[in-house]
Amino acid sequence: MSEPADGWLERGGVSLHYVEWKPEGEARGEPPVLLLHGLSSNARYWDRLGRQMQGRHLVALDQRGHGLTGRPPHAPDLASGYSMDQLIEDAAFVIGELGLQRPALVGHSWGATVALELVGNRPALASCLVFIDGPVQSAANMFSWEDAQRFMQPALPRFKDFDQALAQSQRDFVGAWADDLEPFVRARVVEDGDALVLTLTARVRLALLRGLYDSQPDVLWPRIEGPAVALLARGGPSMITGWKERGAALLATLAPDVEVRWFDTPHDIPLFAPAEVAAEIERVSSPAATSPGS
DSSP: OOOOEEEEEEETTEEEEEEEEOOSSSOOSSOOEEEEOOTTOOGGGGHHHHHHOTTSOEEEEOOTTSTTTTOTTSOOOTTTTTSHHHHHHHHHHHHHHTTOOSOEEEEETHHHHHHHHHHHHOGGGOSEEEEESOOSSOGGGTSOHHHHHHHHOOOOOEESSHHHHHHHHHHHTTTTOOGGGHHHHHHTEEEETTEEEESSOHHHHHHHHHHHHHOOHHHHGGGOOSOEEEEEEOOSOHHHHHHHHHHHHHHHHHOTTSEEEEESSOSOHHHHOHHHHHHHHHHHTSHHHHSTTO
């Protein structure tokens, strides 16, 4: 499969950027796949997965405040343009405009929450859900908004040049780093005077975090109508792993048909185990799994 192709759509004055992998030759019977990245990430995060899924039609969206989507002068209004409703509308718009026809919906981290919101509120739009290491239960169940801001809003970095940005990503993804992640790093920074900063600004990040904090997975999980799997990472601080374990136990009560699969990796499962994630997507989105009554 060749490198992904860039594409653009316009919605409400915001330029939505996406990258797309199209299969060579005749398309297979499985549904297309829509990929939603996490905070401070971008569509090129999914490059590794794309190389694992030759023969499938994949679309990865740069969500608002990330990558090439909504950069000035086409940035959304800060007061209302980064709400969860707008993120859901973006994903639904991409599905409709590109004719994806009930895609498999795959989200990682914050993007997993956006995917769950879409499937929970508009179940007819997607055929299945692959939820990758997002918050399984409401953040409000675990800590206050004040604590959430301290926990989830660290100081954003400023790099003197691209080599420094690259070195930071090498440290962030130690154990999974290889040169194929360089396009992802290039897409997550932008010039700011004589330095480079993340495309996601502190103010936009805070607005997006508010939508994440206010999301209610406890209400959304029981609404899912198609196949769904939650892929959770055991790697990381024990406190966070404990939250995930309690969330998985709650999920077994709220939506017992949703599978839970644990990975012995850090948070970025798609980078550490792309073949295994691809296999999960293939399994959950197979015609047998998504057919009525399955």
